[in-house]
Amino acid sequence: MKEPIHYNVCPICDSPDIDFVFKAEDTTVSHQKFPIWHCNKCTARFTQDVPEERHIGAYYRSSAYISHSNTSKGFINKLYHSVRSVTLQSKRKLVETYAGKGNLLDVGAGTGAFASVMQKNGWNVTGLEPDATARANAKKDFDIELLTGQDIFGLEHNYFDVITLWHVLEHIHQVHIYLDLMFALLKKDGILIVAVPNYTSHDAKVYKEKWAAYDVPRHLYHFSPASMQQLLELHQFTNIIQKPMWFDSFYVSVLSEKIASGDTNIIKAFANGTISNIKAINNPSRCSSVIYVAKK
Secondary structure, three states: OOOOEOOOOOOOOOOOOEEEEEEEEOOOOOOOEEEEEEEOOOOOEEEOOEOOOOOHHHHHOOOOOHHHHOOOOOHHHHHHHHHHHHHHHHHHHHHHHHOOOOEEEEEOOOOOHHHHHHHHOOOEEEEEOOOHHHHHHHHHHHOOOOEOHHHHHHOOOOOEEEEEEEOOHHHOOOHHHHHHHHHHHEEEEEEEEEEEEOOOOHHHHHHHHHOHHHOOOOOOEEOOHHHHHHHHHHOOOEEEEEEEOHHHHHHHHHHHHHHHHOOOOHHHHHHHHHHHHHHHOOOHHHOOEEEEEEEO
16 A cells, blocks of 8 residues: 555544544455544544555455445345335435425435436436446446546536535545535535434444444544534534434444454344434434535
8 A cells, every 4th residue: 555644633623632443444355454543622533544545446446345336246235225215215305305406416426326316306417426437337327427526626616506425525535625615516505415424323332343334444534423513614514404314224234243243143233223223213413324414
């Protein structure tokens, strides 16, 4: 790995008050272990010694990486596909709760499933995806032409009614630059919707360094609700509302159980996912993954 990034301050809030937590293994590609550190000021966590942006592509090259390959091989990927149609429609309904039809930018569109749903429901959709394989699969599977990640810098300001990032923000090296840019791309009163894993959830506490949503080194940051709130406010977003992602606790627990025990123990994984959701029923900030809806 060339020129790893080592932080001496928190990459989210710039505080030097940071501490080592534990090492987590990249179980998808390299099987390297990466340190995860914690910021005592904003409570964000981050992966230490990650590859620079130009070198991290190798860590996404796996047929098992479903967001790029759209594979349905294996039990876990079949499980993902079995609930995807439900989650896609729930995402659409969430977007339309806060905005009528208009211009939507989907950042990190993967294989284009969400972009396709929104386009079929009357939205003018622009999708961005840095991975060439994922863009090719989007064209093949959904006939969607996605732009590259770098194309975001050429998009028209004050144009989009909604910008969505479904489990994408944690992958972005230049997180502050991108959030400033997305603020500029949104129309007045435009809506930003960001979904990220929540390391303060029950299932994360159960699985610790084996929690699949740490997903090192692809996940550069690991957010708590408090750190996401601070990050969005830092970039001028307001009226921040938290929404739960109920299915993620089960999916992540199944993946985590496989990492922790080497076995797909569905009963144990679903029990942990159920407990995680019960603890979050009246408090979305305790959910395995949280959606943040913010206004420009």
